[in-house]
Amino acid sequence: MAEKSFKYVILGGGVSAGYAxxxxxxxxxxxxxxxxxxKEAVAPYERPALSKAYLFPEGTARLPGFHVCVGSGGERLLPEWYTEKGISLILSTEIVKADLASKTLTSAAGEIFKYQTLIIATGSTVLRLTDFGTPGADAKNIFYLREIDEADALVAAIKAKKNGSKAVVVGGGYIGLELSAALRLNNIDVSMVFPEPWCMPRLFTAGIAAFYEGYYTNKGVNVINGALVVGFETNENGEVKNVKLKDGRVLEADIVVVGVGAKPLTQLFKGQIEEDKGGIKTDAFFKTSVPDVYAVGDVATFPMKMYGDIRRVEHVDHARKSAEQAVEAIYASEEGKSVGEYDYLPFFYSRSFDLSWQFYGDNVGESVVFGDSSPASPSHKFGAYWVKDGKVVGAFLESGSPEENKALAKVAKVQPPADNLDKLATEGLTFASKI
Ligand code: FAD
Known part of the structure; x- marks a missing residue:
């Protein structure tokens, strides 16, 4: 089969690829x-839309509406844009072998691609309950959500629902929370089940989670925490019928959506490249241990300058910025110039129902909630700070205005001193606005 050769190959066609x-x-x-x-059949798009407006019954988002870079307020790169720029968009092509020594990639169809410089942007894949051996996890109508074809399958199942359809969402992270809301908006009875004591435990404190669980409950979502899914039962067509919990409870379900985490797609490079914390280890320019090979987005484990450690970040803001940094660094090294080290301020967000939160910084140390965090509150504007070694290191805000969110980001960046948690709670947003 013919061999194709490029100066720069971006492996992966997701968020990082588009921004690169x-x-x-x-x-x-x-x-x-x-x-x-x-591997995907479409040009790079803003993946977060898949668990939000893509599933809405009204105001539905569809491609080409959310191709990158609209998610960050930039130009929308339609397939024609790539043609105009002479960038080859090689879609529906899965790379099954990567030989970094000979700079060769091989597709499932046997095509060979050569490169001078490679950017690995393979992202993550979902963890599947079949991987954990959960009985019945291969039943029909159990869905996962990472790529657009999976979102289409879920949309079809939602459309096929009858009155009184029931869904069980497995997982209480941001995917679980967003999917529960989207299914509820489609008028489906939703139960959200997760084993942890409260939702989004990797970020939320018990106080923050209490708001979201209360809010979701008020919206008709049956929030079941501290419960482990141990199996599924099917009907005669092999479709999921019941979800079995460890405590003996059984939940009826026509649709199950699983959001229990993701793992970075690094296996193509195993043994060829240095890894750390489950990802491909890079420096502050996203250069890996192999010459001319960069890794960005979800797969990269990179130095987090602000905190003096190394981390992997599975969020869209970092996917965008790391891709841009890598390309800057590639050109700088070709021109014998230098670029500044990546100095990332962690930023995560999520949206569901009429809620929208943002988080900046690090959620370590002691935390304090401010504002009105009652689930029934009409404003539902509240936030939290995390304080470590007498400094505010993390800040969270629900329903913030753009200016307020900006102030929050500044707090997390500047890390102002704060020794009195009670005072911080009383001051709330005023504290951030003074920084
Ligand atoms: P991806 O965008 O996943 O792109 C990886 C690409 O590589 C895909 O196109 C894949 O098909 C391709 N690929 C992988 N292996 C191969 C191969 N062997 N051959 C060819 N192609 C391959 N983050 C937030 O901060 N906020 C949110 O609200 C949010 N919502 C999300 C909602 C959903 C449903 C999902 C799945 C993620 C969400 N994220 C969110 C996370 C965010 O989308 C990711 O961090 C981001 O997409 C990572 O970008 P990436 O380029 O590293 O990987």
């Missing part, structure tokens, strides 16, 4: 130099 392509174009990459190779 834009950065290449900005740097004046010549037609024919850049290729994106993606």
């Amino acid at each position: 392509a834009r950065a290449f174009a900005k740097h004046g990459a010549k037609p024919g130099e850049v290729a994106i190779i993606s």
Whole structure:
């Protein structure tokens, strides 16, 4: 089979890939130099839309509406944009072998791609209950959500629902919370089940989670915490019928959606590249241990300058920024110049129902909630700070205005001193606005 050769290959066609392509174009990459190779059938898009407006019954988002870079207020890169820029968009092409020594990628169909510089942007894949051996986890109508074809399958199941359809969402992280809301908006009876004592435990404190659980309950979602799913029962067509919990409870379900986490897609490179914390280890320029190979987005384990450690971050803001940093660094190294080290301020967000939260910084140390965190509150504006070694290191806000969110980001960046948690709670947003 014919071999194709590119100066720069971006492996993966998700968020990082799209932002990297834009950065290449900005740097004046010549037609024919850049290729994106993606397993997906569509040009890079803003993945977070899949668990939000993609599933809404009204105001539904569909491609081409949410191709990158609209999620950060940038230009929408339609498939034609790639053609105009001479960037090869090689879609529906899964790479099954990567030989970093010979700079060769091989697709499932046997095509060979050569590169001078590679950006690994393979992202993550969902953890499946079948991986854990949960009995019945291969039943029909059990869905996962990472890529657009999976979102389409879920949309079809939602459309096929009858009156009184029941869904069980397994997992209480941001995917579980967003999917529960989306299913509820589609008028489906939803139970959200997770084993932890409260939802979003990796970020939320018990106080923050109490608001969301109360709010969801008021919206008709049956929130079941501290409960482990141990199996599924099916009907005669092999479709899921019941979800069995460890404590003996059984939940009826026509649709099950599982959001129990993700793992970075690094296996193509195993044994060829240095890894750390489950990801591909990079420096502050997203350069890996292998010359001319960069890794960005969910797969990269990189130095978190602010905190003096190394981390992997599975969030869209980092996917965008790491891709841009890598392309800057590639051009700088070619031109014998240098770029500043990546100095990332962690930023996560989520939206569901009429809620919208943002978080900046690090959620370590002691925390304090401020504002009105009653689930029944009409404003539902409240927040939290995390304080470590006498400094505010993390800040969270529900229903903040753009200015308030900006102030929050500044707090997390500046890390102002705060020794009195009670005072911080009383001051609330005023504290942030003074920084
Ligand atoms: P991805 O965007 O996942 O792209 C990886 C690409 O690589 C995919 O196109 C994949 O098909 C391709 N690929 C992988 N392996 C191969 C191969 N062998 N051959 C060819 N192609 C391959 N983050 C937030 O901060 N806020 C949110 O609200 C939010 N919502 C989300 C909702 C959903 C449903 C999901 C799944 C994620 C969400 N995220 C959110 C996380 C965010 O989308 C990811 O962190 C981001 O997409 C990571 O970008 P990436 O480029 O590293 O990976």
